[in-house]
Amino acid sequence: MARITDDELDDIRARNPIADIAMGYTKLRRSGGKLLGPCPMCGGKTTSGRFEVFEKDNSWACYAYCNTGGDVISLVQQVEGCDFRAAIEKLGGRTAIDAARAKELFEERERKRLAREKTSADYREAERKRLHRTWKQTQPIHGTTAAWYLEGRGLQLPEHCPGLRFAPAMPYWHGETVDDHGRKAGPRKIHEGPAMVGAFIRPDGKFGGLHLTWLNVMTSLDDVTPAAPVKAEILDPDTGEVLNSKKMRGSKTGAYIAIVMHAAPRRLVIGEGIETVLSVWTAMHQAGRELGDMAFWAAGDLGNLAGRANKTVSHPTLRRPNGQPQKVPDRFPDLDDPGLSVPDSIEELILLGDGDSEKVLTENAMERAARRYARAGRAIRIAFAPVGLDFNDLLKAAAA
Ligand SMILES: [Zn+2]
CATH class of the missing domain: 3.90.580.10 (Zinc finger, CHC2-type domain)
Structure with missing residues (x-):
């Protein structure tokens, strides 16, 4: 048949x-x-x-x-x-x-598809607005647990740091729950506590989502000691699994967290994590470097920093459980994906690669970003922390 x-x-x-x-x-x-x-x-x-x-x-x-x-x-x-x-x-x-019936059926399918798409777009927009309300309820970061957490890692905060704020009681939602009728319900709140909150700014300049780091309750900088963990330990109440104390919510595609921002910066530093970028800012600030024209962004993760690759390639050594090579994104960008919107005023772009991330993945991402953001008259530098260290380790080593 x-x-x-x-x-x-x-x-x-x-x-x-x-x-x-x-x-x-x-x-x-x-x-x-x-x-x-x-x-x-x-x-x-x-x-x-x-x-x-x-x-x-x-x-x-x-x-x-x-x-x-x-x-x-x-x-x-x-x-x-x-x-x-x-x-x-x-x-x-x-x-x-017949052709007329086929057309009718096709139109019905399209109507349903558009309705489904609209529902998910509406859902994402509602989620973005919810997160934006959460952001508007946060507090300035200076003098809070979040600032002490950073100071404890040897990091300083710029006087004006638009993308980072503090929430004293941020709920942590986790997992799916099943109600008495066996229906799936939404995630449940398993923790609430202080958190460092970063805002992702989309390419269109609008708020996109949140970067959250849950911290232990601290009453002063004295509470930050090498023996006391500063990041909150959050456990899955059902399995006892230790959950990530960092989360990103909403849309971060093409978006960045503004650690330092200017109207028309000439130089821009982009790294993956908030702490990485602050490490470099702190080191340059402490060295008395002139930073008046220099912006600092955190992209949240490597994929967001470098944008989509044109294809994936086999990792030279890493293997999947079935023995096949692990696939990683290539060094060449898919130019359909604009990546981050680096301002036209940028003459020097510095990309930070952490030495503690997987080497091939990081190197490919850095090269991809360099190709993507290349312009006539723009210098692009890639700074790698030595293998096994991130920039924050380097800063701590320099301070010791
Ligand atoms: Zn049944």
Whole structure:
């Protein structure tokens, strides 16, 4: 039998509304935008109903024991215990589709796709606004736990550091939860405490998202000792796993955290982490260097610093568990991705590569960034911290 086209499948689904087919198998009652009842496969039922049918997108799901769902064809397959072809025959089989019907089906698919895209774009924009509200509630960083955390690492803060602030009680959300009805609920709050908060600025100049570092409660700089960890230790309450005390939320693509910013800087330093960039600023500041025309940005991670690669290549030594070479992004940029929006006024661009990140990955990213941001009349320098050290280690070694 020939392959069944998407048009034919859509036509079969349109001729067999999910509610009609499901009601042939089980008793359903309407509740809100869906139909609920005992599951025709596993029999699972509660007062609230565990088998659900959504007429809006012609789908079903069982949250009792099956823990699965799908379209009308998969429902017939599951209940009747038959294969895909047999399910289609039971639903009346495929019928010849003329050009007019094909156009109708295509338009319906496009309408649904656009609706889905709009929903996810709306969700991202709502999340961005929520994060922006959180940012507007933060406090200036100087004289706070976040400043002591940085000072404890030998770092100084510029007098004006627009991208870094402090939150005394930042909630930490983690994982998926499952409610009494077996439905997936959102993540839950497993920790709340002081945090250093960085703001990502998008290429269009708007707020994009947050960079969060959770810290232990400190009452003064004296609390920062080599013996006392300053970053909060956050454990998964279910597994005991130690979770990352840093998180990035919202959209950081092409966005940066402004550690030092000027209206039209001539020189720009870009590094991956906030601490890396502050290390270099601190060292130059302490050496009495003239920094009046120099901006400092943190990109959040290497991928964001360097932008997308044109392809991936095999790592020379690293192997995956199956013995195949590990793939890493190449040294050449995909120029469809603009990367960070480095201002036209920049005559000298300094890219920081940490020596404690994976060597090939870091070197490729630095070369990729150098190619991407190259312009006539612009000098690009790549500064690598020695292997096994980041710039913050170097600074601490210099201070000792
Ligand atoms: Zn079920």
